[in-house]
Amino acid sequence: MSLWAAVAGAQATGAAEGGPPAPRPAEEKPVEKAAPFKLPEWLTRFKVWGWANVYAFPYFERNYPDPNKNLFRIRFARLVVDFSPHDDFTARLHLAGEQASSALFFDYFVTWKRFDFANVTVGQQKIMLGASISQPGFELTMLDRPKFVTQFTKQNFRDIGLTVHTGRGPTPRVFEYSVGLYNGTGRVPFAANVPNRGDSDLLLAARAVVNPAPLFLGKQARLALGVTGAVESTGVSPDATTARNNLGMALVPWATARTTYLLGADLNVSGLGGLWLLGEVMFVQSEARPAGTSRRMLGWYVELGYTLPVFDGLLQPVARFEWADPDTSSVANEEVVGSAGLNVRPFTWLLVSAFYSRDALITPTGVPMTNRVELRLQARY
Numbered sequence: 547m548s549l550w551a552a553v554a555g556a557q558a559t560g561a562a563e564g565g566p567p568a569p570r571p572a573e574e575k576p577v578e579k580a581a582p583f584k585l586p587e588w589l590t591r592f593k594v595w596g597w598a599n600v601y602a603f604p605y606f607e608r609n610y611p612d613p614n615k616n617l618f619r620i621r622f623a624r625l626v627v628d629f630s631p632h633d634d635f636t637a638r639l640h641l642a643g644e645q646a647s648s649a650l651f652f653d654y655f656v657t658w659k660r661f662d663f664a665n666v667t668v669g670q671q672k673i674m675l676g677a678s679i680s681q682p683g684f685e686l687t688m689l690d691r692p693k694f695v696t697q698f699t700k701q702n703f704r705d706i707g708l709t710v711h712t713g714r715g716p717t718p719r720v721f722e723y724s725v726g727l728y729n730g731t732g733r734v735p736f737a738a739n740v741p742n743r744g745d746s747d748l749l750l751a752a753r754a755v756v757n758p759a760p761l762f763l764g765k766q767a768r769l770a771l772g773v774t775g776a777v778e779s780t781g782v783s784p785d786a787t788t789a790r791n792n793l794g795m796a797l798v799p800w801a802t803a804r805t806t807y808l809l810g811a812d813l814n815v816s817g818l819g820g821l822w823l824l825g826e827v828m829f830v831q832s833e834a835r836p837a838g839t840s841r842r843m844l845g846w847y848v849e850l851g852y853t854l855p856v857f858d859g860l861l862q863p864v865a866r867f868e869w870a871d872p873d874t875s876s877v878a879n880e881e882v883v884g885s886a887g888l889n890v891r892p893f894t895w896l897l898v899s900a901f902y903s904r905d906a907l908i909t910p911t912g913v914p915m916t917n918r919v920e921l922r923l924q925a926r927y
């Protein structure tokens with residue numbers, strides 16, 4: 547026994563050498579405490595979480611064609627199960643209840659995380675087609691993503707395939723990337739038929755982000771510049787339903803084989819004294835095959851927010867301006883949206899927001915406007 551162990555042992559019994567024996571409490575019976583309930587080890591490797599958004603439309607111009615006319619609707623209702631059977635692996639099942647669709651499998655994939663600079667994700671997953679799409683739904687500063695971001699890309703931004711990417715943990719990074727190859731069919735609804743596609747009908751997507759802020763502005767700061775590129779080849783003639791899973795969704799008007807290219811650039815500034823800035827430009831070109839018609843689309847937006855240094859940072863005024871042209875070869879078909887609102891976070895799990903937006907559709911005969919007031923209640927669990 548070493549000297550330190552001997553001293554420690556003596557102190558533990560209250561009988562250090564040369565000292566009086568420690569008094570023992572008389573007649574005290576040991577109290578039997580119930581052992582705390584412990585989950586089996588394998589069960590702790592599951593994490594179940596999600597979020598739900600309820601929207602309300604207290605003011606909405608009902609002459610405008612829009613499917614969201616009800617006073618209340620559920621925009622997001624999500625349940626995610628992450629299972630990590632081994633430190634190098636994560637498996638995810640992401641269930642979603644979305645408007646105009648029944649419960650769906652959004653994500654089901656496995657990620658191999660052995661190397662932080664090259665994680666590999668295989669399965670159905672979200673494709674990182676720009677800054678707005680890369681944001682999780684529960685972190686959206688505005689009520690929703692810009693309308694054109696959804697229209698220019700694909701339904702739910704998901705596809706089946708393989709992605710190699712940098713680790714997606716909370717540690718800030720100076721460089722992030724993702725490169726993926728997908729079958730281009732899009733998100734596969736549960737038990738629904740999916741059109742067959744030729745072997746060469748693939749979607750290739752790549753994104754890189756450089757964020758030098760952690761090097762000189764601290765770990766929380768983000769000054770990130772991103773670029774995104776994607777190309778998709780579609781061999782079958784998409785109909786109105788399946789086209790929603792192709793790049794450019796239903797904005798590409800012809801039902802024939804086509805090749806579509808997407809290019810995007812974005813800037814995100816956050817973690818600097820309450821400032822939030824997100825700007826993005828996106829260009830899409832689709833070409834019918836074997837040759838002939840082509841369609842070009844261009845859109846951009848700027849989003850600005852500021853977390854006020856009062857009430858423990860509870861209040862965040864936000865605003866966004868977005869402009870989109872779904873066909874650059876024709877005039878008077880552009881759409882301009884301006885919106886402003888306030889986010890309130892009384893608890894970390896609760897977000898309450900109010901937004902006003904004004905949507906202007908430029909047409910050859912005039913500029914019809916739509917004004918609306920929308921409320922958001924988001925709970926995370």
Ligand SMILES: [Ca+2]
Nearest residue numbers: 871873874876
């Ligand atoms: Ca135009």
